[in-house]
Amino acid sequence: MPEFKQFLLADTAEGLTEAEILGWRVQPGDAVTVNQIVVEVETAKAAVELPIPWAGKVTELLVEPGQTVEVGAPILTIDVDPAGVAKNGSAPAAAEEEMKPLVGYGSKTVQAKRRTRKAPAEKAPEQPQPEPVAKGGYVPLAKPPVRKLAKDLGVDLTTLSAGGEVITREDVERAASPAAPKKTGERERRVPIKGVRKATAQAMVSSAFTAPHVTEFLTIDVTPMMELREKLKKHPGFAGVKLTPLAFAAKAVCLAVKRTPDVNATWDEEAGEIVYKDYVHLGIAAATPRGLVVPKIRDADAMSLAELAGALEQLTSTAREGKTTPADMLNGTITITNVGVFGVDTGTPIINPGEAAILAFGAIKDMPWVVDGELAVRKVLQLALSFDHRLVDGQQGSQFLADVGALLADPAMAITF
Incomplete structure (x- = not known):
């Protein structure tokens, strides 16, 4: 019988209240081990990689990259008993030890059902599908400085495949250069006040x-x-x-x-x-x-x-x-x-x-x-x-x-x- 747990966004430093999801390192269906890095978030202080406190199989990503999430909110669902080895709500001692959460990370067990995901057709048509990257996912991989540069230049990282590699500053600059001469008549731009x-x-x-x-x-x-x-x-x-x-x-x-x-x-x-x-x-x-x-x-x-x-x-x-x-x-x-x-x-x-x-x-x-x-x-x-x-x-x-x-x-x- 599957046993689902939700991975909650932890307070990675004293007094933080929210963080932005920069990118997922896993996708639904991926098997994960204890302490494996599953997501990179940007807090008000730094970019931080978060490990999962259990082993199991990822069933759902609850937050999209670019979204800001409050501390304590669920961001990922994992089946900690994908093989159905647990009986009567219990697991073998080794598995029980493996599923103990890390210090500072919350969890909650949820019913064996999944939140309905939006169908691809519901996504805005102007958003192109990004190229596959590591672990077969569709999350563009880029360091925080590169993400900031892309945001400043108006480049959508999901349009850059980079051959499955981490997107670099050069990739962003190349993507921005053809668009530079185009003028929309806008003489201002607005950037959300968040993070650092x-x-x-x-x-x-x-x-x-x-x-x-x-x-x-x-x-x-x-x-x-x-x-x-x-x-x-x-x-x-x-x-x-x-x-x-x-x-x-x-x-x-x-x-x-x-x-x-x-x-x-x-x-x-x-x-x-x-x-x-x-x-x-x-x-x-x-x-x-x-x-x-x-x-x-x-x-x-x-x-x-x-x-x-x-x-x-x-x-x-x-x-x-x-x-x-x-x-x-x-x-x-x-x-x-x-x-x-x-x-x-x-x-x-x-x-x-x-x-x-x-x-x-x-x-x-x-x-x-x-x-x-x-x-x-x-x-x-x-x-x-x-x-x-x-x-x-x-x-x-x-x-x-x-x-x-x-x-x-x-x-x-x-x-x-």
């Missing part, structure tokens, strides 16, 4: 109108830092490490936090308490094709300069590929935003919710600078620190910014911290 963009907007509005922001600026000569960087590149301890100026900034922030712990604290309105953190989960703001994300380097204060450089390289690579997990973006304590990578001198960044400060790291440029009473061309950097004035007074914010500046202007100062 929606979450970022909500967080920034909440922060801007909850935390009283103060921003201070500091311009420094970082020529010694850049000279040390060139020297360390040749050091055996940095072999294979991409040592960027941002790595020096990360190390400076971690050292300066020890002298000004107020910038590494949280204002707990509900409890009426200030929570001081004796660790640094350093957020690094990263621009990705999906929007702004802020993954964290856990316990960054316990890392060496080389370790921080390696962690930064891994973090930015993962973010650009759209593979940052929701868990990697939670519980930060202080953030750096590298606006200098865009050639920008500085800015007035908005503090991430739950944190007390954010440092903007500007572009390093050759500029005139007075050295020992004489004009010289030096490597000059501008820093900007925004902090929550409920937690951080002007003196504390200034001290922290001055410490970071001193460490970048003269890295030898690190031995005094």
Whole structure:
């Protein structure tokens, strides 16, 4: 006797309420095993692959790609007893163990009947049938950045076969180029506010109108830092490490936090308490094709300069590929935003919710600078620190910014911290 279970959309990170179905990895009739990836969804924080918590046969996909689904809603039906081995509502011990759901995933048993699927004739005639892809299904396979590009260019991914392979950026661009000269008379386009963009907007509005922001600026000569960087590149301890100026900034922030712990604290309105953190989960703001994300380097204060450089390289690579997990973006304590990578001198960044400060790291440029009473061309950097004035007074914010500046202007100062 078949036994049907419904796979519910889980909360893949703290506080998420919905997710968009990006694509199915299985189709009705496919056999699946415990922990097999069956669907890719996009939450407000990241693209996430979800595993099925049981073995069995897929009987129905309840949601189409592109639809947004609330957490807890059923998205797939599976027959966990396709061979009919269970008797009187029970299953062998091995099968029972195999069907235990994963932590964080809900389920519900449903009657042995299927929801009526729409007949193909009911689909809009202008939607062409996509070419078959992996596992014999009809879901176009593409990474989140490629999906965003297709959405921006107005390309329907279901029209791209890509020979059964994952659809690439080049496939989308080729499909968009013939259509570019066609003009419809429209001079505007509307895109739904969802995913990362929606979450970022909500967080920034909440922060801007909850935390009283103060921003201070500091311009420094970082020529010694850049000279040390060139020297360390040749050091055996940095072999294979991409040592960027941002790595020096990360190390400076971690050292300066020890002298000004107020910038590494949280204002707990509900409890009426200030929570001081004796660790640094350093957020690094990263621009990705999906929007702004802020993954964290856990316990960054316990890392060496080389370790921080390696962690930064891994973090930015993962973010650009759209593979940052929701868990990697939670519980930060202080953030750096590298606006200098865009050639920008500085800015007035908005503090991430739950944190007390954010440092903007500007572009390093050759500029005139007075050295020992004489004009010289030096490597000059501008820093900007925004902090929550409920937690951080002007003196504390200034001290922290001055410490970071001193460490970048003269890295030898690190031995005094």
